[in-house]
Amino acid sequence: MTHSAAPFHADRDATAMRVDLFDFDLPADRIASRPADPRDSARLLRVTADGGLEDRAVADLPSVLSPGDVLVLNDTRVIPARLFARVGQARVEVMLHRRVGPDAWWAFARPAKKVRPGTDLLFAEGFTGACAEKGEGGEVLVRFDRAGAALTAALEDHGHVPLPPYIKRPDDQADRETYQTVFARADGAVAAPTAGLHFTERLFAALDERGVRRVTVTLHVGAGTFLPVKAEDTDEHRMHVEDGEISAAAAQAICEARAGGGRVVAVGTTSLRILESAAAPDGTLGAFSGGTDLFITPGYRFRAVDRLVTNFHLPKSTLFMLVSAFSGLRTMQAAYAHAIAGGYRFYSYGDACLLDGRPRERCD
Structure with missing residues (x-):
């Protein structure tokens, strides 16, 4: 069954x-x-x-x-699920945690107060998203400007390896293989x-x-x-x-x-x-x-x-x-x-x- x-x-x-x-x-x-x-x-x-x-x-x-x-x-x-976005003059970390559609992910945003429904997120030149909904505990629903394989490629180009916070160093190229x-x-x-x-x-x-x-x-x-x-x-x-x-x-x-x-x-x-x-x-x-x-x-x-x-x-x-x-x-x-x-x-x-x-x- x-x-x-x-x-x-x-x-x-x-x-x-x-x-x-x-x-x-x-x-x-x-x-x-x-x-x-x-x-x-x-x-x-x-x-x-x-x-x-x-x-x-x-x-x-x-x-x-x-x-x-x-x-x-x-x-x-x-996937390289840790992103950084510009929201006006602020820098916001967006940590994807659950895919809910070909172009949409629930994510944790920090600082969450900078992101509200309708907020535009600039991840890189030509790669954007927007907050479609806000949940509890800093969760936001991000809808990207692309879907499927195109979104996967953009994450590979602009995302970071989502090392846990207790690893006190930035991710690097080696982590793409070892993690x-x-x-x-x-x-x-x-x-x-x-x-x-x-x-x-x-x-x-x-x-x-x-x-x-x-x-x-x-x-x-x-x-x-x-x-x-x-x-x-x-x-x-x-x-x-x-x-x-x-x-x-x-x-x-x-x-x-x-x-x-x-x-x-x-x-x-x-x-x-x-x-x-x-x-x-x-x-x-x-x-x-x-x-x-x-x-x-x-x-x-x-x-x-x-x-x-x-x-x-x-x-x-x-x-x-x-x-x-x-x-x-x-x-x-x-x-x-x-x-x-x-x-x-x-x-x-x-x-x-x-x-x-x-x-x-x-x-x-």
Whole structure:
């Protein structure tokens, strides 16, 4: 079956929790500003189902995965989504976060007070847009003067790589390659699916030899995914909708792997979220196309994913809440304390974890 294109909203079993439970102290020197080179030389902290910790490298993945397991990778491609516009004599940053038409994007504007419905935005000579609508929290709907491939080309020419704000440097030409997975295909993300940044063709060859299958799904990562939660209670936080797709072939391959005893290994929280959005209560997967604002906190019952490869996340972020739901808050607090003490590198260009989850129901 193919789910409708209406945004998926979670039917969660989780209860409201205080956001400050997910806070922790992180020394500034643990934040990576450049990726490991080569990519698969990044460190990997394995967190076992019983809370055990093993220090490894990403290149060790073939030895800790089993024949018949299936890796699920997000093949979204990051676009140069950070723009600067002239509004009269003012300079405004426009950070695209969700495409809603061939010529229209929702974006975060700073300073937002400079942009109102009808405001013209000059991005470059001959490349303009206008604010069509204003939303909450500095959001604006930008309608560009071109659409489709022409807009994509203009963004490539005039946009900047949307590095997260905790990377305290301007983007450069190297980021156009390193802030992109080697398997990126579908234009539309404004933030990288960062766990996928560690994979190389060499690593894929070793995984193939091991008998680990892989499939791709698509979730266009929005800027809101990585923002710290400012509410005091998790029930007060609103997730931004992100659009994605799971093909019927990918869903079938995942179910076949599970039916054969293999585990579903999501590469990144984005892959996990679209799988969980598409899964039926019994874990069965079908084709999916549409949006999701699934917000996973402790108490959520996972349906589709057995293991998770993910980077180290921000304090009080929805992503740290997600990994705490997957492996347990105390387990992840201990894992992060171990990583900080052991010199692991954090966030988008940092090192990775492999989290073992509880056994799930099999697809029939």
